[in-house]
Structures are given as C-alpha cells and as structure tokens.
Amino acid sequence: MRFARDNRGMTLIELMTVVAILGVLVVILGFSFQGWLAKYKVEEETKRLYADLSDARGRAMQKKRMTFVDLAARQYRTFEDTNTAPDGNGTLETASDTRVANTTTGYDITPTLTGGVTQFAFDREGLATVTGTIRLVSTLSPDYDCITIRTTRLRIGRYDGAICQEK
Template structure:
C-alpha cells in the first residue's frame, strides 16, 4: 500500500496553524499602524511649531499657536500689538486659514502659545 498523499486531519491542522498566525500578525500590524499614525501627527505638529518659530524670528513679529482639543491654528501678529493672544486683526499664516484637524485629539484643553522674536 502506497502513502503518497496527506490526510484530511493533517490538512486541517496546517490550515488551523496558518489561520492562528494570520490573526496574530493582523493584530500586531494594527497596533503598529496606530503607533505610526500618532508619530506622524506629532512630527507634523512639531514641524509646524518650528516653522512658526523660525518665521517669528525672520519677520521680527510674534506668532501665536492656538491648540484646541481637535485642531490647531497659527497666527501672525500683523498689528504688532505685542499681545499674548491673537485678536481680530491678526491673520492666520499660509496653510492655516482653516484650523488643522488633529486625528488624535489633545486633551489639555484650549492653549495659546506665543513665539516672540
């Protein structure tokens, strides 16, 4: 009698092992992607803050960064009032005419940061 093939039991065991490995790798991948998205948001905010800082030094004007729970916006002190918060005359800088939406909200409440020359 020749044994050239595989049995149904062996096939089911191999498929079960492959299924378990796929599920485990899928869950690991989802965690990795979530961490990557948070890292991208933090790096983008950092770049925007550093650009506002450099722009404040270059233009010799104060810049304001207003951070809400779900978005942030950067203003330039166009009337040079030297205030600590943006007023109706201050204009958002290019790229911030609408607040940038945060995919992962900030939980510290509304904050205004001032970058002076």
C-alpha cells in the first residue's frame, strides 16, 4: 500500500502562526531588555562613583594631601588640596584647589553621612573624615546602587529600603 505524500510546503496559516509567535517573543524580550538596560545604567553610574571615590582615596595617600569630595543632587566633584603649596591647608576651596573629577549622573545622589554633610575628605593617610552611605536613587532594583563609606574602606552594595547591603 502506498501513502500519499504532500510535498507542497507550508500553508499560509502555518506561516502566519509562526510570524505571530515570533512577534510576541520579540516584544516580550524587548521589554525585558529595556528593563535590564535601565538597571545596568544605575549599576554603571554607581561603579563609576565608587571608582572615583577610590581614586580620591588613593590620590590622598599617594600625594600625602587631603582630597575632597563634594556631592550635589545629580553631580559630584573631587578636589585635591593644593591651595598653599605644597600640601594644602586642609580646607576645601573650590576656586583654588585642583579639581580632579566633575561628573554628572542620571540619578539623584542621596548621601547619608555623619553630620548630614554633603562634602567630606580623605586625609593624607586615605582615611575618610565621615562615615555613612551614598545612594543613587532609582525605582529599579539594580545589583549595585549604594556605597558604604567607613573610615578605612569603601564598599559597594545594594540599598534594601533601610540600609546599604554590602556585596
């Protein structure tokens, strides 16, 4: 007995079904990718801030002079204490101290530092003059969005609604 074989290819209905399924998958993956990309941007800016703070701390130890950090709503700056050479006077003077970094972020910077300050320094030994956290505020849930500052160390972490959970 012989079986009839249909070798005419795919029907239009089958093709439209495959295209519809692929379209739905592309839309779902597109939204997922946009969310991932937004989280990545928060993490990227947090890591950049962490790197700049680490650089300021290392610069203070290397050059044996105070290095200042000035935090604003969506901007931070670091300065090297160069006023009254050779090693500065221990006071931030934005007009005369050497600016090392001036970075604008896409997210609000919320510092929770001792004394409620928005400016702090690393002394000649690289010790921070304040303790607390610096957070980049977003509605997303990135892996990294805050930095814990202790006298002798900096740690990156994730804000859980109350504190910065160091990673």
